[in-house]
Amino acid sequence: MRNLQGRLDLCSINTATLGHREPLSRTIDRIARAGFGGIAPWRREVDEADVVQIARQIKALDLTVTGYCRSTYLPATTSAEFAANVEANRAALRDAATLGARCFVMVVGGLPEGSRDLTSARNQVTEGIAMLLETARDCGVPLALEPLHPVYAADRAVLNTIAQALEICERVDNDRSGMIGVAVDVYHCWWDPALTASIEAAGRAERLLAYHVCDWLRETRDVLLDRGMMGDGVIDLPAVRQTIERAGYDGLIEVEIFSAQDWWRRDPEEVLAICAERLQSVC
Incomplete structure (x- = not known):
């Protein structure tokens, strides 16, 4: 296992960790000044800025874009809505390529409004991913399927285990092209007996x-917005x-904390300093 002491260059900050409270350009500067080697920006922040200028800033600061977060949800109630969701993801993949992202993180979506058909939603996910794979190849940005904790199956992701994600990967890419894989988020998969x-x-x-x-807090108050610091x-x-x-992973370790009642209320410099300390001491 790699030694992270003095190696923040091996560590990345997902911009959600700072709560989306400042313009992305300022967040990028903060992360670089704190000594981290990588950043994972969110589409909502990039959409509010100029993707080309953001890409230039990140490159100038020598930051690795460990991932681009996140996909538009795929399942839909009509074929037109489904096609629109796929097309929105194609556009995001092109932005991911502009940013030089190592992967495009796919949170695939839950049940369409009013639906109870879990099988259909999962089939739509597989179909949509297969449709996006060609765009991923054209852009040179792999699709990173991120399984979410089962508590999110209804509204955020019908993809809930790494094993499920791998099954989709093999189904749509059995020649193992390198253009699709998994994003392992400990918050979502730590509980899995097959982890x-x-x-x-x-x-x-x-x-x-x-x-x-x-980290998963023992007394979690909100399953979405109460993640713990490592x-x-x-x-x-x-x-x-x-x-x-x-198992062969040699990429950066990315911190992603949603914390509306705690970390998002703290000074960003304090949050980054504590992330740095915890990455080197408890991860």
Whole structure:
């Protein structure tokens, strides 16, 4: 397992960790000044700016774009809505290419409004991903399927385990082109009894594209907006990183914390300093 002491160049900050409170250009500067090697910007922030100028700024500061967050949800109630969702993701992939992103993070979406048909929603996800794969190849940006905790199956992601994600990868890309894989976020997968085996399988298939860290608080108050800082919860972060690195992952470790009641209320410089300390001490 890599030693992170003095190696913030191996670490990345997802801009959601700072709560989207400042213009993206300022957030980029903060992350670079704090010594991190990477950044993962969100579409909502890029859409409010000039993607070409943002790409220039990131490149000038020698930051790696570890991922571009996130996809438009795929499942829809009509074929026209589904086609629009796919096209929105194609446009986002082109922006990801402009940014030089290592991957495009896909949070695939939950059940369409009023639907109870989980099988249909999952079939739409597979179909949409297959349609996007050609664009990903053209752009040179791999699709990183991010399974979300099952609590989000209704509204955010009907993709809920790494094993599910790998099944989709094999179905749409059985020649293992390198253009589709998984984003492993500990917040969403730490509970999975098959976690170690699934990470190992992803490694054998060379599909480990991203690794996100935070912590699951024992007394979580909000499953979306109350993630913990690394070391404040119950996840065995060193064990997970040891597993993923032994499986072949050698990319940056990305911090992604949604925390409306705590970390998003703190000074951004304090948040970055604590992220730096925890990455080197408890991850």
